[in-house]
Amino acid sequence: MKARVVVTLKSGILDPQGKAIEGALKSLGVEGVASVRQGKVFDVEFAGADANAAKTQLRTACEKLLANTVIENYQIDV
Amino acid sequence: MKTAIVVFPGSNREGDMARALKQATGVAPAMLWHADHDLPAGTDLVVLPGGFSYGDYLRCGAIAGRAAIMDAVRAHATRGGLVLGVCNGFQILCESGLLPGVLMRNANLRFVCRMQHLKVERNDTAFTRHYAKGQIIEVCIAHGEGNYEADDATIERLESEGLVAFRYCDSAGRVGGDANPNGSRNDIAGIYSEKRNVLGLMPHPENLIDPLVGGTDGRALFESLARAA
Numbered sequence: 001m002k003a004r005v006v007v008t009l010k011s012g013i014l015d016p017q018g019k020a021i022e023g024a025l026k027s028l029g030v031e032g033v034a035s036v037r038q039g040k041v042f043d044v045e046f047a048g049a050d051a052n053a054a055k056t057q058l059r060t061a062c063e064k065l066l067a068n069t070v071i072e073n074y075q076i077d078v
Numbered sequence: 079m080k081t082a083i084v085v086f087p088g089s090n091r092e093g094d095m096a097r098a099l100k101q102a103t104g105v106a107p108a109m110l111w112h113a114d115h116d117l118p119a120g121t122d123l124v125v126l127p128g129g130f131s132y133g134d135y136l137r138c139g140a141i142a143g144r145a146a147i148m149d150a151v152r153a154h155a156t157r158g159g160l161v162l163g164v165c166n167g168f169q170i171l172c173e174s175g176l177l178p179g180v181l182m183r184n185a186n187l188r189f190v191c192r193m194q195h196l197k198v199e200r201n202d203t204a205f206t207r208h209y210a211k212g213q214i215i216e217v218c219i220a221h222g223e224g225n226y227e228a229d230d231a232t233i234e235r236l237e238s239e240g241l242v243a244f245r246y247c248d249s250a251g252r253v254g255g256d257a258n259p260n261g262s263r264n265d266i267a268g269i270y271s272e273k274r275n276v277l278g279l280m281p282h283p284e285n286l287i288d289p290l291v292g293g294t295d296g297r298a299l300f301e302s303l304a305r306a307a
Contacts, residue, residue, distance in 0.1 A: 013227065016187050016263075065144060068137055070175065070180045071227060 001046045003078040007040035007067045027032045027077055042066055081107040081123045084151065087143045091128035091164065091284065093139060098284035099125070102300035112145040122307035123160040123205045124151050126167030128282060138223045139169030148174050160204055160306060161276040165221055168268070168278035174301075177269055178236070179228030179279045181221075185261025189222040193292070194259060194272075194281055196267050197242040197251055203274045204306035205243070209296035214251045215295035217281045219259060224280040226262040233263055239241040243277055 009015050015037050016065045022036040044061075055078050063073040079098045085092050092109065100109045107125070108118045130140035142148075143247040148170075155161050155176055171177040172240060184190060195216050198209040209215065212289055228236070244267040248257040253265040260280075268279025283296030 014182070014185070016183050016185055016225075016261075020187055065136070065140065067142065068177075068180055070229070071182065 001049050001051065001054060001078065003044045003046060003058055003076065005042040005044060005058055005062060005066055006039060006077075007042070007062070008075075009037055010071055013071045016027045026056050040066075054078050076077055079103045079122050079304050080105070080118070080120050081125065081141040081303075082110050082117055082121045083106055083107045083125045084110045084112060084147050085127070086112040086129070086131035086145060086170075088131045088133055089127050089129035091166075093283065094282070095127045096286045096301045097162070098287045098296065099303075101287055102297070103254050104304075109155075110147060112142065112147050114147050115150060117150050117154055121154065123162065123303055124154055124165040126132070126151075126163040126170050127284075128160070128165030128167060131166055131170065134223075137173065139166060139171075139173040142170045143168075143173030143175075152176060155271065155276050158273060158275050160303065161271075162205065162303070163276075164284065165224075165280055166281060167177070168280055169223065171276065176276050177271055178232045179226055179269070181280070182227050183223050183227050184221070184259070189220075190224070190259045191220040192218065192259070194219045194267075195247050195249050195251075195257070196281060197253065198244060199242050199245045200240060202278075203243070203270065203302075205270075205277045205302055207301055207302040207305070209302070212251075214247060214249065215229040215298075217283050217286045217296050218295055220246040220283045220294070221280055222261040223258070224262065226266040226280075228263065231234075236266070236269055237264065239264055239272070241270045241272070241274070242266055243270050244279055244281070
């Protein structure tokens with residue numbers, strides 16, 4: 001079973017990398033971009049098929065390692 | 079004073095740190111590996127050196143902050159034992175929960191490697207007794223993620239409880255503007271834990287202990303520690 005975890009910066013946290021990408025997009029002529037925020041995606045494969053168990057494990061993974069909850073939010077999709 | 083340095087895969091300042099500790103205490107520190115579970119009996123000070131532990135993968139210090147040895151470091155800190163984290167060591171202390179907040183990418187996105195002035199905020203701690211309060215010292219910095227960030231309540235608490243250890247400033251002691259190399263909140267270069275037995279800072283005092291390499295302003299930190307236990 002495949003799961004995806006998306007970690008993004010909380011709103012209000014300055015994202016210098018997102019700002020730099022935003023600037024690069026504008027200089028490439030990509031029009032209409034108001035802002036860019038950078039995040040991380042983790043694709044995790046589970047051996048079993050229990051979605052609820054996987055979600056519980058991934059919440060632990062996010063709280064303990066994948067996200068720094070001081071500055072980041074996470075979203076789990078199983 | 080019995081000291082120990084924790085070496086993680088990717089640490090690279092442990093040799094400099096060992097030299098600084100030996101110069102101040104007269105005894106070479108014990109070198110510990112990240113996979114160890116215990117500190118040597120009677121350890122007074124544990125040091126997390128600079129470098130790029132685990133290649134800075136995931137977030138700087140994130141994986142090292144969960145290494146096996148960190149449980150022993152946490153227990154040592156809870157007992158009131160001294161812990162010093164420099165540069166990547168500071169990042170590890172934040173990631174492990176021993177210090178609040180987080181070190182983010184420098185605001186200008188550049189790795190900054192230069193000499194830097196700091197203001198010593200207080201000199202009544204185990205780390206700073208051999209400095210004067212308000213003293214301006216010159217040490218070096220070398221980091222890409224030194225931009226200290228925490229929520230407003232944490233910053234307020236650090237300020238009101240006197241937990242800011244060092245602030246970036248210019249040679250005249252003025253903080254702010256170009257004197258801040260990385261965008262750190264309130265020009266914070268280093269902070270203490272609540273009981274002031276844990277110190278994390280981005281600058282490298284261990285590299286300024288010999289006039290041959292540019293100055294000795296880092297020496298007082300190690301001399302303070304040598305007399306702390």
